[in-house]
Amino acid sequence: MLQRKRWIFAMIAILPTLVIFACVRLYPIADTLRLSLHKWDILSKKKPFIGLANFSELLGDHLFQDALINTTIIAFGVLIITIPTALVVAALIFHRTRSRFASFYETSIFIPYVVSLVPAAMAWKWIFDARLGPLNFLLSNLGIAPQSWLFDPVLSVICVIILCSWQALGYAVLIYLVGFKSLPVSLFEAIKLDGASGPQSFWYLSIPMLKPITLYVSVVTLVSGFNVYAQAFVLASDSQGAPGRLVRVLVLDMLENSFRNYRVGYAASEAVVLLVIVLILTLIQFSLLREKGRP
């Protein structure tokens, strides 16, 4: 009886949160799934059911394919750069915890995460500028030919990866630092007594024990990587005065299809594809890291 009352109390307590979650998360997802099977131009009251026609059209859409490839490269590029870098940086900062500059290091790394995206992207745009940018100036001094960073199809994607990684690093380092601080000191003392060096204890102890943190950070980084939009938009688009190649990414393609081409059903089918990709990748990450990662 007591257990039942507790259960009812728990349900009542959690109900407001569940209702809000259902309204702002579950309903939009369900509606997106529904819309992906319809033809809707956002203006008309008619939304004819067209089955999987939107999905079959996606297969032959070169802009969608470009967007999918670019987004995947950017998401994995950011993941590959951010996770190892964040782990090493967090280890170095943790190693210097007692230094009076420790908080300065943490703040310096975290600032890009909280700084407003648009001015930050504008600053990077200047850095990557082919004519006036300091990056090409530096390369020229090293005897390397200046590059069209923001126009070359490959380099422009790399620019987006660099900008996204720069932004994501601060958050990843912060989470890793929390992880480092929660590791049991006794184990480090034991491995030190066994004669392990600093790098060895990092490799054989810290990294395995931080796998749950790595799982969380990598999932968050990958999901946000797949949602990349503003970085690509600010770096290249709307730049009539400063040349820039628009790196087509999935979210940008969806927005264009929704509000420029008035094809909301088609954009919804893109969103469903993105949802499926992110879900599959998250499941793979969980299966790779979860069981083995438990300390």
Next chain:
Amino acid sequence: MITMWKLEAYTGGSWSMARAALIGTALGAGLFVSLSAARAQTITVWSGYPEMAPFYEHVADGLKASHPDLHVKVEAIDLREHEKRIALALTSDQAGATIIELSGSTAHRYLENDLLPAAPNDVSTFVNDPKNFDAFFANDASKDKIVYAVPLFRGQGSLYYNTEMFAKAGLTGPPKTMEEYNDYAKKLTQRDASGKPTVSGWSMRLSGGGQGIAEKFWTILFQYGGSVLEPAANGKWKANFANEAGRKTLKQYLDNVYISKNVTVDMPADAEAFERGQTAMFMRESWVIGDIASKAPTLKYATAPLPIGSIALPTNLYVKGNGKDAKAAWDFAMATNSPENLVWLLDKVGWLPNRSGVDYSAVTKGQPAFAAFVDYPKGYKFFTLPSIGPIDEVLTRLAAQLTAAYGNPAIAGNDAAIDAVLKTAADETNNILRRESLLAE
């Protein structure tokens, strides 16, 4: 701490009076604010051109005499974001009245779905009067002979050229044929010791977001007798650029970028580059005149009509709203077309007003650069974007194809490769038209 009752005890009855006075004042102020709010009327102007904000504020100032309680809120943002907010806002109800600046071709979808109301009779009479507007502009603001908007200004292209650079290159006047454009660009390009261009001879629209790339391509295509879309019977359309005119156009772009190297994809471009002396010539609308006046007033430049004709993209003012607010909004839209305001628009902003019968000579005489836009040669032709639903998608997708082509040196000088690019792009355009049952088979 002295609490209120203690204070009352110290001051006796005078505190009660003071409190009553305070409450009375607060209530009075609240009542005044409420009454003022009830009396004041707010209308909002949505513009897709930030440089137009001062114009609408100027019109609002002029309306104060006849509408003392009218408050006009001007919200001018980037065109592409403006189009997005319209798509979102018009499908949902909103309070008050909004004046929406929109091109006739884009407004077509909204009119088809009854999302914008027809203009009142007095507005309709004003727009349909041939003394006020050429039939081209009146038709653009109408659908099925019903007027939905007040025409305001148009985007029309001309050549801007730096007269000092022309003189230095030994050129005495603007190019008159598209072949001359290539020769002039070659002579005007300034290069460093290695031959790399430092100042482009002709700034072409090679990159950036949006459909502007396709519109600029269409402008050059038009000089060769082509068009992105060609009308057929029964309101159907088909792509018209996978042909000789299209080949000449794309070839001209690629020759300038990769063969003559008069311009590169990574060079500063457009109005900003022209104002900074980083390019010798480029094609653009009349707003650049106002932009140069404010950003580079010492620049020595002139304008010239294009060889055959230009795009004319009319922008109109639509009203979304009901009742008194809508009446005030239509009054505002009509006020934008007063001769005084239109002369102000041309003088201070630079966009070309559409209304006829207004004396613009005070501005055009003072600023000779306007001559190319208003005193064009006899037989000069104009084209506009067709008012069909998928026009934005057609141009956006064509722009993506063109950007890829402009960045591909392998197809420069190769007619077969150029034809293949154009055929792929034209097939895509026709597929969009077919999907929307608009393709002329």
